[in-house]
Amino acid sequence: MKLTLKIWRQSGPNDKGQxxxxxxxxxxxxxxxxxxxxxxxxxLIVKGEDPVAFDHDCREGICGMCSLFINGEAHGPxxxxxTCQLHMRKFSDGETxxxxxxxxxxxxxxxxxxxxxxxLDRVMASGGFVSVNTSGxxxxxxxxxxxxxxxxxxxxxxxxxxxGACVASCVNASAMLFVSAKVSQLALLPQGKxxxxxxxxxxxxxxxxxxxxxxxxxxxxxxxxxxxxxxxxIARMNREYFKAMLTSE
Amino acid sequence: xxxxxxxxxxxxxxxxxxxxKDHIRLVNPANKRNIDIIVVGTGLAGGSASAALAELGxxxxxxxxxxxxxxxxxxxxxxxxxxxxxxQGDGDSVFRLFYDTVxxxxxxxxxxxxxxxxxxxxxxxxxxxxxxxxxxxxxxxxLDNRSFGGSQVSRTFYAKGQTGQQLLLGAxxxxxxxxxxxxxxxxxxxxxxxxxxxxxxxxGIIARNxxxxxxxxxxxHAVVIASGGYGNVFYLSTNAMGSNVSxxxxxHKKGAYxxxxxxxxxxxxxxxxxxxxQSKLTLMSESLRNDGRIxxxxxxxxxxxxxxxxxxxxxxxxxxxxFFLERRYPAFGNLVPRDVASRAAKERCDAGFGVNTxxxxxxxxxASAIERYGREKARMNHDGEASIEIIMDLxxxxxxxxxxxxxxxxxxxxxxxxxxTPMMIYxxxxxxxxxxxxxxxxxxxxxxxxxxxxxxxxxxxxxRLGASALMQGLADGYFVLPYTIADYLADDIRTxxxxxxxxxxxxxxxxxxxxxxxxxxxxxxKTVDYFHKRLGKIMWDKVGMARNAEGLNWAIAEIQKxxxxxxxxxxxxxxxDSFNPELDKANRVCxxxxxxxxxxxxxxxxxxxxxGHFREEHQTEEGEAQRNDDKYAYVAAWExxxxxxxxxxxxxxxxxxxxxxxxxxxx
Numbered sequence: 076m077k078l079t080l081k082i083w084r085q086s087g088p089n090d091k092g093q094x095x096x097x098x099x100x101x102x103x104x105x106x107x108x109x110x111x112x113x114x115x116x117x118x119l120i121v122k123g124e125d126p127v128a129f130d131h132d133c134r135e136g137i138c139g140m141c142s143l144f145i146n147g148e149a150h151g152p153x154x155x156x157x158t159c160q161l162h163m164r165k166f167s168d169g170e171t172x173x174x175x176x177x178x179x180x181x182x183x184x185x186x187x188x189x190x191x192x193x194x195l196d197r198v199m200a201s202g203g204f205v206s207v208n209t210s211g212x213x214x215x216x217x218x219x220x221x222x223x224x225x226x227x228x229x230x231x232x233x234x235x236x237x238x239g240a241c242v243a244s245c246v247n248a249s250a251m252l253f254v255s256a257k258v259s260q261l262a263l264l265p266q267g268k269x270x271x272x273x274x275x276x277x278x279x280x281x282x283x284x285x286x287x288x289x290x291x292x293x294x295x296x297x298x299x300x301x302x303x304x305x306x307x308x309i310a311r312m313n314r315e316y317f318k319a320m321l322t323s324e
Numbered sequence: 325x326x327x328x329x330x331x332x333x334x335x336x337x338x339x340x341x342x343x344x345k346d347h348i349r350l351v352n353p354a355n356k357r358n359i360d361i362i363v364v365g366t367g368l369a370g371g372s373a374s375a376a377l378a379e380l381g382x383x384x385x386x387x388x389x390x391x392x393x394x395x396x397x398x399x400x401x402x403x404x405x406x407x408x409x410x411x412q413g414d415g416d417s418v419f420r421l422f423y424d425t426v427x428x429x430x431x432x433x434x435x436x437x438x439x440x441x442x443x444x445x446x447x448x449x450x451x452x453x454x455x456x457x458x459x460x461x462x463x464x465x466x467l468d469n470r471s472f473g474g475s476q477v478s479r480t481f482y483a484k485g486q487t488g489q490q491l492l493l494g495a496x497x498x499x500x501x502x503x504x505x506x507x508x509x510x511x512x513x514x515x516x517x518x519x520x521x522x523x524x525x526x527x528g529i530i531a532r533n534x535x536x537x538x539x540x541x542x543x544x545h546a547v548v549i550a551s552g553g554y555g556n557v558f559y560l561s562t563n564a565m566g567s568n569v570s571x572x573x574x575x576h577k578k579g580a581y582x583x584x585x586x587x588x589x590x591x592x593x594x595x596x597x598x599x600x601x602q603s604k605l606t607l608m609s610e611s612l613r614n615d616g617r618i619x620x621x622x623x624x625x626x627x628x629x630x631x632x633x634x635x636x637x638x639x640x641x642x643x644x645x646x647f648f649l650e651r652r653y654p655a656f657g658n659l660v661p662r663d664v665a666s667r668a669a670k671e672r673c674d675a676g677f678g679v680n681t682x683x684x685x686x687x688x689x690x691a692s693a694i695e696r697y698g699r700e701k702a703r704m705n706h707d708g709e710a711s712i713e714i715i716m717d718l719x720x721x722x723x724x725x726x727x728x729x730x731x732x733x734x735x736x737x738x739x740x741x742x743x744x745t746p747m748m749i750y751x752x753x754x755x756x757x758x759x760x761x762x763x764x765x766x767x768x769x770x771x772x773x774x775x776x777x778x779x780x781x782x783x784x785x786x787x788r789l790g791a792s793a794l795m796q797g798l799a800d801g802y803f804v805l806p807y808t809i810a811d812y813l814a815d816d817i818r819t820x821x822x823x824x825x826x827x828x829x830x831x832x833x834x835x836x837x838x839x840x841x842x843x844x845x846x847x848x849x850k851t852v853d854y855f856h857k858r859l860g861k862i863m864w865d866k867v868g869m870a871r872n873a874e875g876l877n878w879a880i881a882e883i884q885k886x887x888x889x890x891x892x893x894x895x896x897x898x899x900x901d902s903f904n905p906e907l908d909k910a911n912r913v914c915x916x917x918x919x920x921x922x923x924x925x926x927x928x929x930x931x932x933x934x935x936g937h938f939r940e941e942h943q944t945e946e947g948e949a950q951r952n953d954d955k956y957a958y959v960a961a962w963e964x965x966x967x968x969x970x971x972x973x974x975x976x977x978x979x980x981x982x983x984x985x986x987x988x989x990x991x
Contacts, residue, residue, distance in 0.1 A: 103599065
């Protein structure tokens with residue numbers, strides 16, 4: 076395959092940035108999208124040009140590090156996968172592909188396609204946990220029976236990989252899907268119920284402070300989510316939030 | 325040759341850890357506030373250690389090269405975590421988990437460490453459930469288990485095919501809580517480039533800020549290396565792209581012995597290589613072997629026809645399939661340990677039965693499991709008359725609930741539907757049992773420098789059993805290191821803050837700077853990946869699944885040449901003081917180029933086959949690994965002296981008081 080890549084280049088946070096065009100040839104269908112980016116970078120290095128910076132690590136769709144906005148969609152045209160799992164067979168010979176970073180106020184660009192997603196970590200540090208110390212003396216795991224239905228729902232919410240695709244896809248750059256996935260996971264489990272009130276209030280407050288936008292129920296986040304995190308989680312978080320607002324002191 | 329002191333406590337095996345804990349020194353809570361600990365790596369071993377140490381009151385500085393601690397490669401572990409809970413009442417016990425692990429490791433692990441691991445395994449599950457880790461459950465609300473290779477009980481806890489993710493997010497949430505409190509200072513996008521020794525003790529690190537490129541000094545009273553394994557020395561592996569040996573290698577160069585580097589695990593069930601451009605390999609969890617049957621065609625002509633696209637696997641009837649694991653190992657069948665399964669697959673492919681276009685793949689087939697589950701489901705639905713199509717659909721749903729994400733992953737990569745046609749799989753580099761030598765306290769041969777998780781060598785011998793890496797990482801971090809490190813730090817309660825202006829910090833930073841400048845000034849013509857790929861090929865061909873003296877000697881010479889070429893012709897674009905991923909890669913590949921040679925040297929020195937280390941000269945008539953316990957029942961710990969070729973071997977004799985050494989049999 077022969078392709079034309081139009082890639083966002085930005086030397087640093089203070090650079091204005093621009094789209095630069097790169098033709099690329101000999102791309103095979105069973106290459107992953109990031110294999111293709113590797114090929115481009117090898118060519119650029121040999122030519123003495125600056126390779127394109129992009130985030131990636133596990134290359135099997137679980138670490139959440141890769142983050143490209145491809146032809147206007149987070150993680151590209153395929154569904155329920157991350158960029159690293161996207162394969163070139165999804166594109167056709169002669170196609171032009173636009174590659175941009177996640178764009179959100181809360182995600183400043185570091186270089187080219189690499190952004191700073193530290194805001195998501197800070198939201199987690201404000202309440203995304205159960206306050207239990209490591210002791211070896213917690214109750215036996217089977218002393219807390221949990222209905223399979225709740226356990227499965229909690230698991231589904233917990234599969235969020237924290238990539239930020241939901242934020243990048245949202246017209247308001249809202250992090251509601253991300254935050255609600257963690258709030259839901261812990262709200263569904265008995266272990267998480269004790270701190271449920273403070274958790275949802277703290278996490279939502281931090282989310283707002285970090286500059287994420289509000290949710291207007293467009294649902295783009297759930298469509299683009301590589302782990303298919305459901306909008307039900309946002310509804311559940313809203314319920315948790317209202318409950319907390321009414322009952323907190 | 326010196327004798328290594330493993331500091332194993334005296335007493336009965338099952339009393340060692342508890343009586344040791346009762347007698348080691350403690351640091352009182354007020355004093356903990358005055359003590360700093362550096363933890364490099366935020367996977368299960370590093371993340372759990374950081375969280376547990378911060379909860380105890382120490383000031384923790386945690387480092388990861390990724391943009392968040394949640395990205396560490398423990399996240400990719402799929403199948404599960406072992407624990408001796410005996411929830412299934414199928415005969416499991418601490419002793420049995422200990423026994424399986426030592427046997428699975430082909431009798432090359434340290435008894436006392438493994439027993440301790442088995443002992444604390446149950447607490448790990450309790451701790452994780454308390455954190456809100458959503459393990460799979462049965463309808464009654466209790467935890468579910470499955471089986472993994474090398475055991476005859478069901479002791480593996482899991483969360484679909486994402487167990488590592490859920491456990492890591494548990495450790496990350498515990499870390500996040502401490503980050504919020506300020507007890508952990510988190511340094512994302514920072515890479516340790518050297519260890520700082522003051523008066524012979526580990527007192528800090530030099531790290532590169534990967535965003536700005538600046539070198540930064542960090543001090544502490546102890547340094548914990550939890551940076552994972554070195555499988556990426558092979559270039560193609562199931563490891564993440566960034567996984568590297570550098571932190572472990574830097575401490576090795578500063579005096580920590582590196583143990584058993586030749587013990588590498590080649591995982592039998594990975595998606596086969598598709599082409600030269602490939603950057604990494606993807607694992608298909610061992611848990612799939614609970615339900616998948618591994619086979620190649622019985623007839624060479626059928627294999628050939630499949631390779632040439634004239635035939636499909638679904639065209640072959642069961643009589644014409646060779647379920648070679650079930651044939652060779654009837655007692656364990658498809659659930660033999662990884663080293664055994666990998667070699668058996670290679671043997672079939674080498675004999676010409678491979679099924680991929682490359683001839684390097686075997687089938688992992690779910691058809692009979694889908695049918696079995698489908699019939700069960702149909703009976704439960706009171707539909708005894710269900711057609712085979714309906715049965716297969718019902719069965720596919722059950723399989724989807726168990727392994728859905730793995731099947732989806734396979735489908736996206738290979739573009740074939742594993743519900744309809746068998747998966748193609750082939751062995752790939754997955755885990756490294758070797759690592760930094762540590763004593764019972766997890767301290768390396770450098771005072772105050774610890775190594776935990778995959779970065780150390782201690783628990784898995786020559787072959788790790790499935791679902792035991794997660795167990796070891798969390799055991800080390802949650803339940804072992806927090807005790808043993810106190811015994812050392814008890815001497816540091818009056819030390820006070822360690823200044824990063826000490827000459828040792830200045831000197832080490834200057835050394836790191838000089839190394840980076842040397843690399844940047846080469847300005848050659850070949851990229852870092854070019855060298856890494858060549859190294860990987862040497863390693864895979866000669867230091868991979870099967871090794872022999874001739875090949876290993878050749879590999880050593882080739883790696884030396886390649887290293888010279890690297891230092892004269894590598895091209896690193898960009899600048900030192902900026903975000904520069906190519907420089908980061910180059911820093912890692914330098915270390916792989918040295919490690920690779922040491923691995924070959926170690927493999928050459930170990931004139932026996934054991935676990936993942938298979939020397940072609942040492943095999944039984946049936947092609948099984950042939951150990952030599954008289955001469956090689958020891959840990960090979962290498963001391964760095966300037967060049968890998970001149971590394972000095974130190975031996976720690978392995979003493980087995982509780983297990984009788986026998987030829988490992990899974991027949």
